[in-house]
Amino acid sequence: MLTILSLGGSIISPDSVDTEFLSSFEKMIRSYLATHQDARLIIVCGGGAPARVYQQAYRTLKSEKANHDQMDWIGVMATRLNAQLVAAIFSDLSHDVPVVTDPAADDITFTGRILVAAGWKPGFSSDTDAVYLAEKFGADKVINLSNIHHVYTADPKTDPNAVPLDTISWEDFRTMIGSTWTPGRNLPFDPIASERASRLGLKVICADGRDTSNTLAILEGKAFNGTTIG
Numbered sequence: 001m002l003t004i005l006s007l008g009g010s011i012i013s014p015d016s017v018d019t020e021f022l023s024s025f026e027k028m029i030r031s032y033l034a035t036h037q038d039a040r041l042i043i044v045c046g047g048g049a050p051a052r053v054y055q056q057a058y059r060t061l062k063s064e065k066a067n068h069d070q071m072d073w074i075g076v077m078a079t080r081l082n083a084q085l086v087a088a089i090f091s092d093l094s095h096d097v098p099v100v101t102d103p104a105a106d107d108i109t110f111t112g113r114i115l116v117a118a119g120w121k122p123g124f125s126s127d128t129d130a131v132y133l134a135e136k137f138g139a140d141k142v143i144n145l146s147n148i149h150h151v152y153t154a155d156p157k158t159d160p161n162a163v164p165l166d167t168i169s170w171e172d173f174r175t176m177i178g179s180t181w182t183p184g185r186n187l188p189f190d191p192i193a194s195e196r197a198s199r200l201g202l203k204v205i206c207a208d209g210r211d212t213s214n215t216l217a218i219l220e221g222k223a224f225n226g227t228t229i230g
């Protein structure tokens with residue numbers, strides 16, 4: 001059984017690399033794979049603090065001349081840095097296969113139990129790369145691990161009246177987040193990924209990845225704390 005995990009940069013590197021989280025994530029993943037011999041995982045890494053810090057530096061230096069594509073490429077490189085760290089942690093389980101940087105490529109080698117992927121090209125976030133990989137490998141869902149335990153009716157960081165949701169349709173989710181991509185935007189799942197996932201009939205489970213026992217429950221098909229989109 002193959003599962004796609006979209007591992008948010010906000011939990012890999014909220015300000016600097018969260019080694020305590022990565023250690024507990026590694027233990028949980030190793031234990032899951034040891035007890036489920038048929039299980040395989042694709043882990044798609046986000047950019048987190050390095051993406052935001054370097055994108056902000058570019059914006060400060062260029063102000064209104066800042067270009068979206070350049071901003072996205074900076075973010076892509078941050079996702080690749082985080083992914084290289086995650087790939088190094090799991091190198092024995094991935095058979096040292098290089099980090100995937102083109103999820104649409106026809107020659108992706110996946111011989112181990114884990115494949116690690118990173119950002120591809122401008123125009124979307126690593127959520128979209130996760131959707132491409134789900135499509136390529138025939139997965140029916142993406143587990144999207146971030147720093148929020150639910151999708152809310154609005155951004156809970158800016159709207160005190162936002163209410164957490166257990167489920168939401170693609171139609172309602174896409175109405176809420178809009179359809180425009182902005183580099184570095186903080187969203188539970190990006191608009192381009194959402195359009196593609198909705199078209200494919202994929203389900204996306206959004207949960208707080210820092211709660212590794214909750215992630216294990218999702219992987220094992222048990223009751224969990226989070227939001228199912230679609």
Ligand SMILES: Nc1ncnc2c1ncn2[C@@H]1O[C@H](COP(=O)(O)OP(=O)(O)OP(=O)(O)O)[C@@H](O)[C@H]1O
Pocket residue numbers: 007008009010011045046047048049051125145146147148150151152153154155156157176185186187188
């Ligand atoms: N309707 C919403 N429900 C929940 N969170 C929302 C909503 N709208 C915006 N957000 C924001 O989205 C954030 C999660 O997205 P963010 O991009 O920070 O996470 P990530 O994908 O883990 O990190 P990265 O983008 O660095 O990989 C939340 O912390 C929250 O502030």
Ligand SMILES: O=c1ccn([C@@H]2O[C@H](COP(=O)(O)O)[C@@H](O)[C@H]2O)c(=O)[nH]1
Pocket residue numbers: 008009045046047048051071072073074075076077078079118119120121122123124125126127129182183184185
């Ligand atoms: O395929 C991709 C992936 C990422 N980006 C850019 O990087 C940042 C950080 O990625 P997250 O997945 O949001 O952590 C993102 O905001 C984009 O600017 C990209 O262009 N293409």
